[in-house]
Amino acid sequence: MHRSLFITLLLLIFPLCSQSADQPSRVVSISLCTDQLLLLLADPSQIASISYLALEPNSSFMAQQAAHHPVNHAKAEELLTLKPDLILASEYSDRALVSLVQKLGLLVERFPLPSSIQGIQENISRMARLLGQEERGQQLIQQMKQRLEQIAQQQPAVRPKALFYQPNGYTSGENTLQNTALQLAGWRNLAAELGIQGYRAIDIEALLLAEPEQLFTSPYAPGSQSRAQQQLLHPALKRVTAGREMIEIDYKQWICGGPMIADAVEQLHQSLPP
Amino acid sequence: MRQPLPLTQKRLTGGLLLILAALFLLSLFIGSNPISLFQAMRDALLDTPSVIAMILTEIRLPRTLIAVVTGATLGLCGAAMQGLLRNPLASPGLIGSASGAALGAVCMLYFGLSSTLPMALPAGGVIGALAATLLVYLLAGRDAGTLTLILAGVAINAMALALIALLLNLAPSPYAVREIVLWMMGSIANHSMADFQIMLPGILLGWFLLMGTGRSLDALTLGEETATTMGFSLPLLRWRIFIAIALAVGSAISITGSIGFIGLVVPHLLRPLVNHQPSRLLLASAIGGAILLLAADICVRLFPAGTDIKVGVLTSLVGAPFFLYLIIKSRRYQL
Numbered sequence: 025m026h027r028s029l030f031i032t033l034l035l036l037i038f039p040l041c042s043q044s045a046d047q048p049s050r051v052v053s054i055s056l057c058t059d060q061l062l063l064l065l066a067d068p069s070q071i072a073s074i075s076y077l078a079l080e081p082n083s084s085f086m087a088q089q090a091a092h093h094p095v096n097h098a099k100a101e102e103l104l105t106l107k108p109d110l111i112l113a114s115e116y117s118d119r120a121l122v123s124l125v126q127k128l129g130l131l132v133e134r135f136p137l138p139s140s141i142q143g144i145q146e147n148i149s150r151m152a153r154l155l156g157q158e159e160r161g162q163q164l165i166q167q168m169k170q171r172l173e174q175i176a177q178q179q180p181a182v183r184p185k186a187l188f189y190q191p192n193g194y195t196s197g198e199n200t201l202q203n204t205a206l207q208l209a210g211w212r213n214l215a216a217e218l219g220i221q222g223y224r225a226i227d228i229e230a231l232l233l234a235e236p237e238q239l240f241t242s243p244y245a246p247g248s249q250s251r252a253q254q255q256l257l258h259p260a261l262k263r264v265t266a267g268r269e270m271i272e273i274d275y276k277q278w279i280c281g282g283p284m285i286a287d288a289v290e291q292l293h294q295s296l297p298p
Numbered sequence: 299m300r301q302p303l304p305l306t307q308k309r310l311t312g313g314l315l316l317i318l319a320a321l322f323l324l325s326l327f328i329g330s331n332p333i334s335l336f337q338a339m340r341d342a343l344l345d346t347p348s349v350i351a352m353i354l355t356e357i358r359l360p361r362t363l364i365a366v367v368t369g370a371t372l373g374l375c376g377a378a379m380q381g382l383l384r385n386p387l388a389s390p391g392l393i394g395s396a397s398g399a400a401l402g403a404v405c406m407l408y409f410g411l412s413s414t415l416p417m418a419l420p421a422g423g424v425i426g427a428l429a430a431t432l433l434v435y436l437l438a439g440r441d442a443g444t445l446t447l448i449l450a451g452v453a454i455n456a457m458a459l460a461l462i463a464l465l466l467n468l469a470p471s472p473y474a475v476r477e478i479v480l481w482m483m484g485s486i487a488n489h490s491m492a493d494f495q496i497m498l499p500g501i502l503l504g505w506f507l508l509m510g511t512g513r514s515l516d517a518l519t520l521g522e523e524t525a526t527t528m529g530f531s532l533p534l535l536r537w538r539i540f541i542a543i544a545l546a547v548g549s550a551i552s553i554t555g556s557i558g559f560i561g562l563v564v565p566h567l568l569r570p571l572v573n574h575q576p577s578r579l580l581l582a583s584a585i586g587g588a589i590l591l592l593a594a595d596i597c598v599r600l601f602p603a604g605t606d607i608k609v610g611v612l613t614s615l616v617g618a619p620f621f622l623y624l625i626i627k628s629r630r631y632q633l
Contacts, residue, residue, distance in 0.1 A: 191473050193488070225606075227330040228488060229357055232349050248471035249413050251480060258490050260356035264349060 047156035048110040054098040054121075056084060057280035058112035058135055061151045063089045064283065065160050073106050082246065085276040085284045100124050110154065138281035139199045141172065141208075147281060164283050171286040172208060175293050179210045184297060186211040187236040189261070189270065191244070191252035193225040201278045202240075205285060209292035211238070228255075232264050238295065239265055242275040271295050307578055310571055314585040318366070321592045325362040326354065328599050360491045365595045365609075366588040367494075367501055368486070368550040369560060373587020374580055375543045376561025378508050381515035381576035382539050385444050386624060389561035390547045392451045394430035396556035397458035399544075400481045402426020403552035404462050408469035416492075420500045423552030428544035430454050435540070444628060483610030484557035486595050497549045504546025505584075507538055512577025519576060557610045559617020560587050566624065 050072040053059045059078035062071060063086040071093050077083065078090035096102050098118065103111065103125055111132045113122055126132050133154060138144045145165050152161025186206055188196045196202035196213070197220025206213040214234045215226060241256060256270065277288040327335055333350040341351035372390060379388040390396045406412045406422035437450035462481050466474040514535045517525040522532060551557075564586040565579055572578035594612040601607055 229330045229353050232353050232357070233331055233333075235349055245470065245472050247410075248469070248474075249408055249410055250469070250471035250473040251407070251477050252473035253471060255488055258356075258488070259492065260352050260490070263347075263352055263356070 048154070050106070050108050051110045051112065051155065052096065052103060052106050052108035053078075053112040054096060054103070055112070055114035055117050055135075056080075057114045057137060057282070058151075059090065060084065060086045060280055060282050060284075061135070061147060062112060062155070063093075064164060065148070065152050065157045066155045067157075068092065070155060072108055081276075082244065082274075083276055083279050085280075085282065087276075100128075103130070104128065112151075112154075139201050140204055141168075141285070144168070144281040144283070144285060148283065168283040168286050172289060175209060175289055178293070180296055183210055183212045184237045185214050185235065186238045186240060187214045187226075187231065187234065189226075189231070189239045189241050189256065191250070191255060193228060193231075193255055194223055195220060195226045195231075196223055197221050201281055201285065205278060205288045205292055206240075209289045210296055211292060228258065228260070232260060235264060237265060237297070238268055239270045240273055240292070240295075241270050242273050242278070244275055307572070307581075310578075310582055311585065314582060314589065318585055318589050318592070321589060321596065322362060322366065325365070325592055325596055326358050328596055329353065329358055330599070356490060360489050360494045361486055361595070362592065363494050364489055364497070364553065365486050365592045367497070368554050368557065369588040369591025370584040371501055371504065371546040371550045371587070372557065372560040372591070373564040374505065374508060374584035375547050376563075376587070377565040377576070377579045377583035378511060378515070378539050379543065379561070380565050381511075381518065381579070382536065383442075383447065384518065385442075385447055386566070386628060387444055387448055387562070387621075389559075389565075390427075390543060391556065391558045391561055392448060392455075394434045394451050394454035394458065395427040395543055395547045396551050396558070396561075397455045397462070398430025398433075399423040399427035399548040399551035400556045401430070401458045401462050401465075402548065404465050404481060406552075408466065408471060408474050416496055420497055420549040420552045422548075423550075424500055424544050424548030426458075427548035427551070428540065430458060431540055431544060479608065481555045483608035483614070484551075484555035485608040485610070486554055486591075487598075487606070487609075489553065493553050497553045500545045500549030504542045504544075504549070507542035507545070508580065511535060511539060511542075512580055515576035515580075519574075555608075555610065557591065558614040559621065560590055560613055562624075563617050563620050564590055566620070 047070065049070055051062060051066060051070050052073045053062045054075050056075060056077040059074040062074065063078070073094045073096045074090055076095040076097055079087055079095060081087045084090060096106065098121060100121055108130060111125060111130055113132055113134045115134055115136045117134065122132050122134065135147055135151070136143065138147055148165055149158075149161050152158050188202045188206070195215040197215040197218070199222055203213045203216050214236050218226070218230070218234060220226065239261060261270065262268070273288055273291055277284045277291075333353055335354065338350040338354040341348040342355050344351070347355070375395070376389040379390065379393060380386060400423075402422035402425050403419055405426075406418045412419040412422070434447070434450045434454045437453070438447045442450070459482060463478050466478050514525065514530045517528050517530050526532060565583045568582045568586050569579060572582055591609070591613065595609045597612055598607050598609045
């Protein structure tokens, strides 16, 4: 009796102790995608620095929360003076920089850029584990799944044809977050059906021949001008979709895979024709 | 060396127009996807045009029209410039008009003015072209030799290109830097009918101004003094041609980017056919320029889809060796 009580007590206390001991207290993130997950999951006291990109309101979903933290520009000297106990980087962060700071004895964790809901969940739970915030991670995943589940139950009988169109004619084919979100929301992604893998430019004639019913775009730098961006204003694009304007989805919802993908899916779902 | 026989003006113009018409039709046929042209033309007349009609009228037709008027402008302005300066190497590309126009257009496009005021784009091109042309002319001096003029052109070209690169680096748009090559090489892809309408007024005005200069240019072949005694006002002619070139080249380049060597090559190819007469060369060079640029653009479209080769790459590949040939030839005369 005494022994079991003792063990129960031990079990209750031990995780608490071990958690606080394991929790990194000076975490530095050098990429936008890890910035966002860090801001979502960590206690503010755990965050030593985030990348300057996290402040950029068009691309960062967490720009408001990011304003309270010091920023870095992912330079080796900068990182050393921050004395981090964990550095978070993305798959595509500067390789030379990452191997340099690793040689100098710092712990670096690299996160892949997910293109599926599964991948997003894996990133969240891995980040939560590293930060010692498993419970918060589970919560975040559950919330996202619930919202997606709700939309999955209201699928249209006939899925309308959609295409994602970006400056310079880039579109999102298979293995992209945009493809995942379009499918979940109840659209057909013509780019994937045309056999496009990843992000690639689509010829405007091929686009017209595919006859999309709706075009979506995510302005990366709204308000600025270039030939690449002017391509979205081509009058044929509006005519082929029977006069429907291109719908803008905020880039910050899917520039990085994260729980905010649910926002994008909801928005795509609401733009389904009645 | 045997010279080709000079043709009568009517025959030459007719022949060139025939080639241009054939290329025009061919250009409508060639795109990234095969479409039935006949079906497309019929559909285009319907109230709700089909997709293939849209591809014809909104993608291929504007592209073809822009190629034709831009090529014609470059050929015509090259002939007028060579006539005025009596310099075989004068052309909008080498004298700075083209790069000046590109610089002016870049100022307007990337810093937001042309999005509120569409005509600001060709206006910027016209001002840039005029400024660069006058600068080269002043730098070289009125009676400049071939070499001096080319050197002044090289200097102004380098300056304009450096400024274009600088401005595009500073532009707020993240896509701007990658478009440096577009302004330096030129491209006719992905334009709409709206772009064609924007470039048209300046081009037509420029053509109109150049149309009546033929007789003065003929007189000028006899020397400046003779031309003056014959009653032609040289300063007036100079201004008229410079302004006309700025209007036409500036408007065209502000949409396409600077396309090289057409203004240089075409007048040379056609000169023997018009008996070295500047007045007859003007019209022939305009049609010849349209033919050359349209042919180059058709070639660009024949590359497999996804390879985005700028049309200026092709014209320069043909034009640069020709330029070398002209330099060697003119050196032989000087010796």
